Amino acid sequence: MLRVRFAPSPTGFLHIGSARTFIFNWLYARHGGGTMILRIDDTDVERNTDASLASIFEGLRWLDLPWDEEYKQSDRLGLHRRMAEAILQKGLAYRDFVPPQAAEGEKSGAHGTWLFNAEMREMSREESDRRAAAGEPFALRFRVPRDAEPHIRFSDAVFGPQSKATADIEDFALLRSDGMPTYHLASCADDADLRISHVIRGQDHLTNTFKHVLIFDAAGVEPPRFAHLPLLVAPDGAKLSKRRHGPVVSVTTYRDAGFMPHAFVNFLCLVGWSPKDDREVMTREEIIDAFSLEGIHRHNAVVNFKEDDPFDPKAVWLNAALLRSLPVEDLAGLLLPFVRGAGIAVEPAKMAQIAPLIRERISLLRDALTVGDFFFAAELAPYGAAELIPQKGDAAMALRALECAREVLPGIEFSHDALEAALRAAAAHLGIKTGQMFQPVRVAVCGRKNAPPLFGTLEALGKETSLARVGQAIEKLKP
């Protein structure tokens, strides 16, 4: 039975590297007809926050990749302690009574890797039991079998055969002196209990895996299969971090800018994994179908964001491509809450008229606010009269064009075809090029030179607004 899990710790917002780990797990589960489990690894009571937990759920729900089962480690502490106790009873762990601060000093003096405190490791069972019974606090440490087991080996589905000398593995903690399990213990105990078949996680856990293999062995459990993912890094090569890179790496930043969940998923898939052919724009089903652990890379990948632009250009392009492929009525529905969220009152019918005009001009949903600002604003942003002057023309030509427009527009139906016919006729009547006719009108109604196609724009704006803006433009041009 294929069972995978994503196990975030609620110590910050959901960042894109974590999101990718979730996505890869989800894809692997769906590809193999398995079960996707969400497990909150909240054994670090000191650093957990409710806000973080909320942010993680918010981000994951937005991805729209539903999971099948959900657990929280803090509900399962009994299980963790039972496993710790079993390992202790087998003599494969021992109590360490050295207070954390004192241990710190001892380790910093060590050359190479600190391995263990001999006094604690070799303490008699009687003394250990007596001190524990007396209530003296202790951490439980794993007794790494350096003599019996010179090497620990496992085969990683991505990185291949892995081996490490036990002489290089320290006696790591299983239980803290407050009785809480450490990540290593809790993670392994839960993976075993939840019958996780594949652990797919970040490469930062690759070297931890030797410890985990040790724990599984000590517990007498067959370890799951491991697959480690290369890390997502910043353009300077540093691991993506919440602290250093801030909200640019938060999933909610993408959501709030108007990424489509699937475009975001599509982008993240392509970073660190490849379908091995030239496909890039893929549907969810295509990705599920193509997904395999063999397609995952072994080197870190850069998310190409900048100071002034937090989004990788490819992610933006993927999103733009997805928006363009949407039926216009769907796009209008997506745009509506974005525009309204900016405090602009707009009716669905009007949004439906605007959507096809801006759809090839926006990459993110929020771009509608800038690309289509003149549709939403009652008053146009100030612009210079010079903007109204067409190519190879002058102010007089602009004025004639606008006055002609003011004359013919009131008498026609404001539909695309009627507008086009009227304005082309006007150009012919004035003896100027169509562009020289259209450009002053465009600037008059949009307030800038670069804008969506004119006739549809006039239609969406309506007769009243269009004529008012043409009138204002004429005023600008009058001496």
Add this chain to the structure above:
RNA sequence: GGCGCUAUCGUCUAACGGUUAGGACAGAGCCCUCUCAAGGCUUAAAUACGGGUUCGAUUCCCGUUAGCGCUACCA
């Protein structure tokens, strides 16, 4: 410091040991066109370095360099 991992265009990536080292994004140019886009075409751009093995190495091995990760009673 110790241990581990990695290395193809600016970025994401493809290439049974034999390819003019392919694609995409971003860039440049041209076309289309009422502007801007979108679309089409064209273009520039890479195997980190040094040794092997081999008839032949981006591909296999070793070394160097660089980067990253772990080295917590964090996860």
